[in-house]
Amino acid sequence: MRLTRRTFIMASGISAGALMTGCAGMAQAPLHSALIPRKAKPSSPATGDWVASTCQGCTQWCAVQIYVQNGRATRVRGNPLSKTNHGYCCPRGHLIPQQMYDPDRIKVPMKRTNPAKGRGIDPKFVPITWDEALNIVADKMMELRKAGEPEKLVYMRGRYSPTSTDLLYGTLPKIFGTGQYFSHSAICAEAEKMGPGLTQGFFGYRDYDLSKADCLVCWGTDPLASNRMVPNVMNQFPAIVKRGTVIAVDPRLSNVAAKAHEWLPISPGTDGALAGAIAHVLLTEGLWNKEFVGDFKDGKNQFVAGKAVDEAAFAEKETFGLVKWWNLELKDQTPAWGEKESLIPAAQIVRVARAMGKAAPKTVVYMGPGVAMTPRGTYAAMAVYALNGLLGSIDVEGGVWQSPSGPPLAAFPKADAYVDDIAKKGSTGKKLDGRGAKDMPAMMNARPGSGVVTNNVANGMLKDPGACKVFISSWSNFAFSCTGADRWEKALAKVPFFVHMVPNASEMTMFADIVLPSTFNSAEGWSIVTNMGNGYAYASIQQGAVKRLWDVKQEETEVMWLLAEKLKAKGFANLFDYYSKEFKDPETGKAPTTALEFSEIAAKMTSAPIWKAKEPLKGDAPINGWADFRKKGMFSGPKYTLKKGWGGKFATVTKRFEFYSETLKKGLLEHAKKYETTPDDILAVSGYVARGEVAFVPHYETVKRHGSVGDYPFAFIDYKSRLNREGRSQNTPWYQEFKKVDPGDVSWTDVVKMNPVDGAKLGLKSGDTVKITSVSGTISCELKLWEGVRPGTVAKCYGQGHWAYGRVAAKDFAKAIPRGGNNNEILVDDYDRLSGATARNGGFTGVRIQKA
Numbered sequence: 001m002r003l004t005r006r007t008f009i010m011a012s013g014i015s016a017g018a019l020m021t022g023c024a025g026m027a028q029a030p031l032h033s034a035l036i037p038r039k040a041k042p043s044s045p046a047t048g049d050w051v052a053s054t055c056q057g058c059t060q061w062c063a064v065q066i067y068v069q070n071g072r073a074t075r076v077r078g079n080p081l082s083k084t085n086h087g088y089c090c091p092r093g094h095l096i097p098q099q100m101y102d103p104d105r106i107k108v109p110m111k112r113t114n115p116a117k118g119r120g121i122d123p124k125f126v127p128i129t130w131d132e133a134l135n136i137v138a139d140k141m142m143e144l145r146k147a148g149e150p151e152k153l154v155y156m157r158g159r160y161s162p163t164s165t166d167l168l169y170g171t172l173p174k175i176f177g178t179g180q181y182f183s184h185s186a187i188c189a190e191a192e193k194m195g196p197g198l199t200q201g202f203f204g205y206r207d208y209d210l211s212k213a214d215c216l217v218c219w220g221t222d223p224l225a226s227n228r229m230v231p232n233v234m235n236q237f238p239a240i241v242k243r244g245t246v247i248a249v250d251p252r253l254s255n256v257a258a259k260a261h262e263w264l265p266i267s268p269g270t271d272g273a274l275a276g277a278i279a280h281v282l283l284t285e286g287l288w289n290k291e292f293v294g295d296f297k298d299g300k301n302q303f304v305a306g307k308a309v310d311e312a313a314f315a316e317k318e319t320f321g322l323v324k325w326w327n328l329e330l331k332d333q334t335p336a337w338g339e340k341e342s343l344i345p346a347a348q349i350v351r352v353a354r355a356m357g358k359a360a361p362k363t364v365v366y367m368g369p370g371v372a373m374t375p376r377g378t379y380a381a382m383a384v385y386a387l388n389g390l391l392g393s394i395d396v397e398g399g400v401w402q403s404p405s406g407p408p409l410a411a412f413p414k415a416d417a418y419v420d421d422i423a424k425k426g427s428t429g430k431k432l433d434g435r436g437a438k439d440m441p442a443m444m445n446a447r448p449g450s451g452v453v454t455n456n457v458a459n460g461m462l463k464d465p466g467a468c469k470v471f472i473s474s475w476s477n478f479a480f481s482c483t484g485a486d487r488w489e490k491a492l493a494k495v496p497f498f499v500h501m502v503p504n505a506s507e508m509t510m511f512a513d514i515v516l517p518s519t520f521n522s523a524e525g526w527s528i529v530t531n532m533g534n535g536y537a538y539a540s541i542q543q544g545a546v547k548r549l550w551d552v553k554q555e556e557t558e559v560m561w562l563l564a565e566k567l568k569a570k571g572f573a574n575l576f577d578y579y580s581k582e583f584k585d586p587e588t589g590k591a592p593t594t595a596l597e598f599s600e601i602a603a604k605m606t607s608a609p610i611w612k613a614k615e616p617l618k619g620d621a622p623i624n625g626w627a628d629f630r631k632k633g634m635f636s637g638p639k640y641t642l643k644k645g646w647g648g649k650f651a652t653v654t655k656r657f658e659f660y661s662e663t664l665k666k667g668l669l670e671h672a673k674k675y676e677t678t679p680d681d682i683l684a685v686s687g688y689v690a691r692g693e694v695a696f697v698p699h700y701e702t703v704k705r706h707g708s709v710g711d712y713p714f715a716f717i718d719y720k721s722r723l724n725r726e727g728r729s730q731n732t733p734w735y736q737e738f739k740k741v742d743p744g745d746v747s748w749t750d751v752v753k754m755n756p757v758d759g760a761k762l763g764l765k766s767g768d769t770v771k772i773t774s775v776s777g778t779i780s781c782e783l784k785l786w787e788g789v790r791p792g793t794v795a796k797c798y799g800q801g802h803w804a805y806g807r808v809a810a811k812d813f814a815k816a817i818p819r820g821g822n823n824n825e826i827l828v829d830d831y832d833r834l835s836g837a838t839a840r841n842g843g844f845t846g847v848r849i850q851k852a
């Protein structure tokens with residue numbers, strides 16, 4: 001095709017139009033033009049290569065392939081070798097090119113020139129070079145070392161690479177000398193781990209044998225759209241619907257609920273009661289799994305409603321404390337009681353319990369954050385998870401699994417020799433997140449004070465403004481992603497020097513002094529990513545698959561190398577010495593000499609045991625060398641071996657599956673001892689209702705609600721969009737255009753969904769602009785009347801409401817006007833204090849809704 005001036009303008013007009021509309025501040029002009037297929041056929045067939053990489057759009061961390069043409073990514077698909085995603089990515093994988101080529105990406109380092117900080121205040125960023133930027137950062141850091149206060153450096157990571165994180169999160173604080181480093185995990189799903197942790201000794205995310213399960217119970221999660229293995233669930237779900245029973249326990253009509261045999265629209269936060277009532281039916285009707293749990297010595301079922309049972313009458317097999325649990329908690333939790341608490345009809349409770357019992361042990365109770373990420377979530381997580389114990393589905397075919405063993409990876413060399421005395425001293429101080437305080441047991445792994453309390457860091461900074469002089473953060477947006485988000489705005493406004501390492505400017509970036517533009521790691525960075533699903537653990541590569549269009553650098557590797565160089569030039573060489581002396585290319589033995597070499601060498605070192613294996617590894621066909629690994633992109637280990645913990649091998653205090661948690665008891669007693677008090681006192685100050693022995697069994701805790709029902713009549717619930725790449729895809733036109741794929745949602749806007757019965761009472765109709773008010777704040781958005789929530793509950797998807805993410809995400813980026821409202825401005829800053837996790841689910845925040 002010969003390009004005349006006119007055809008050139010027309011052709012570029014289309015793509016420029018697509019870009020422009022992407023930036024146009026979304027006036028009336030529909031961004032839909034970005035979606036109109038081009039009519040002109042390309043003059044020659046497009047050629048390119050499928051390059052292996054890893055998507056980090058959610059926590060599945062799928063092995064994918066990116067189709068690269070002339071250095072540009074054009075399409076994405078699952079890696080055909082993947083036994084976890086079956087060669088498919090979910091809809092969000094397809095957003096990779098749009099997120100990467102977002103015209104609003106940060107293209108060069110920037111420096112703030114306006115000292116005033118706050119929402120809507122223009123930072124007056126000016127472009128600077130990497131050299132200038134890193135000199136400024138290194139100078140600020142050196143001031144701390146020279147003053148003997150390296151602990152005033154605070155580092156927080158949001159999302160990260162599971163291996164390269166060691167080069168930043170792992171070594172920067174350690175060698176520089178600060179104990180003030182925090183992960184985002186406690187705003188993610190940590191409370192969920194308390195369910196399997198305190199019963200089974202497995203504080204981790206579970207895998208499920210969906211290929212063999214006959215009954216799938218999705219409880220507080222919507223795994224067709226979100227959670228940790230979407231492509232696998234999408235692949236296996238239709239067959240389960242056909243051969244068995246699918247049950248959804250969710251206050252809203254989720255994607256799973258819409259396709260399930262049974263939908264239980266539970267009253268938010270009452271999951272412990274529903275679980276108790278189901279357990280009651282399983283026991284009274286003799287439906288528990290005898291092989292796992294055992295039986296009455298005389299074979300006669302003595303579980304009768306309201307009657308205590310003699311512990312000596314029951315012989316347990318793999319479990320511990322069943323009869324204690326019955327006597328302390330379950331005996332009176334009849335279906336009628338369950339209905340009163342959860343609003344699920346008694347008849348449905350019985351029907352569902354029987355279906356679960358009938359399919360057992362091939363029944364999967366797939367528990368998600370909807371159960372656990374609430375102010376008393378540890379106990380709800382235990383109550384729901386314990387059903388898997390009763391059903392005997394633990395570690396069996398068609399059941400609930402722990403992590404499979406993955407391919408071997410090499411750890412990075414030890415850094416201890418590079419930690420000097422100043423660093424040692426700096427690492428010892430009290431953590432800003434308040435973990436281990438009397439009212440914050442944060443008992444991850446049943447060890448008090450061991451869990452991070454991410455969201456409490458803002459409170460720590462506000463309480464002690466001098467504690468953080470230099471703040472560095474990467475891949476994060478806490479001013480948006482944390483409940484009580486305004487506290488982060490306040491805390492960040494007070495930080496004297498803040499460095500943000502991100503590819504897009506977000507709400508948090510608006511408070512930065514230096515902005516370092518990061519690679520978009522799924523396609524532009526180097527790393528080895530590990531995860532599991534469908535019975536396999538795997539390692540998958542991220543490689544610089546595409547040509548970088550802008551002056552960006554990978555935060556965990558390249559930026560660390562360059563920063564280390566600067567620190568060395570200013571008199572502190574330890575970090576650079578560690579990176580440059582300890583790291584060697586496993587193929588050539590050469591030490592890195594540049595930031596990019598360091599990045600690739602780190603990935604090579606991590607994965608060398610896979611591609612340099614002397615003996616064939618268990619799992620996939622052998623990989624022959626680095627080039628072969630780059631080409632194939634992944635390696636899966638052997639399939640999960642069943643019955644891991646059976647035979648007295650669970651990692652609990654009793655080595656058995658604990659219905660009475662000696663593991664929790666040990667941790668709580670240890671924490672109480674530290675404060676010379678009792679577990680009851682700890683539970684009281686931490687906001688739980690249980691006292692005495694019942695605190696050690698899975699049990700129902702009533703909803704802790706912020707805002708009285710009189711003033712704030714609706715329970716507010718939150719969930720993820722099937723298009724959310726965590727909080728990071730909202731600036732893509734496809735996100736906005738396809739938003740209606742979320743049940744009840746509307747494209748290009750943000751809606752709160754209310755039952756029509758409530759709408760009629762309040763005189764509200766679909767399309768009204770409304771204000772949603774809680775004790776924490778007010779946001780506004782559009783109202784949608786929808787039967788997918790029961791009267792008294794309102795639901796709103798998380799993700800919209802950005803005031804600073806870019807010109808598509810915000811309604812008016814320049815004026816800091818959000819598209820809709822951020823749920824975290826109304827959700828109250830509260831915690832499941834036994835785990836330290838932030839509450840976001842379970843309707844713990846009451847709201848009132850008025851016409852704006």
Ligand SMILES: Nc1nc2c(c(=O)[nH]1)N[C@H]1C(S)=C(S)[C@@H](COP(=O)(O)OP(=O)(O)OC[C@H]3O[C@@H](n4cnc5c(=O)[nH]c(N)nc54)[C@H](O)[C@@H]3O)O[C@H]1N2
Binds near residue numbers: 158477482483726823
């Ligand atoms: N109300 C409510 N709040 C929630 C949730 C919810 O469901 N509801 N979900 C919670 C959960 S589970 C999580 S995990 C957290 C996540 O919250 P955070 O940990 O804060 O992370 P995100 O908001 O996903 O990350 C946004 C930032 O990542 C940057 N970014 C995007 N891609 C890359 C990359 O490749 N490299 C780097 N360096 N940066 C990148 C963007 O520029 C942006 O600044 O949010 C939590 N907050």
Ligand SMILES: Nc1nc2c(c(=O)[nH]1)N[C@H]1C(S)=C(S)[C@@H](COP(=O)(O)OP(=O)(O)OC[C@H]3O[C@@H](n4cnc5c(=O)[nH]c(N)nc54)[C@H](O)[C@@H]3O)O[C@H]1N2
Binds near residue numbers: 188222717720724726
């Ligand atoms: N599409 C998509 N998938 C993702 C992510 C993403 O951003 N987008 N992020 C990834 C990350 S970081 C994480 S941590 C995982 C976790 O992701 P999810 O499993 O999706 O967890 P949440 O977003 O917390 O979802 C809460 C679910 O519980 C329901 N719910 C709310 N309150 C209650 C209640 O009181 N009881 C019950 N039974 N249910 C309730 C909500 O309607 C929703 O379906 O997802 C990962 N997968």
Ligand code: SF4
Binds near residue numbers: 061089091
């Ligand atoms: S968003 Fe998650 S499930 Fe979807 S392709 Fe990426 S990693 Fe896989």
Ligand SMILES: [Mo]
Binds near residue numbers: 188189
């Ligand atoms: Mo998360």
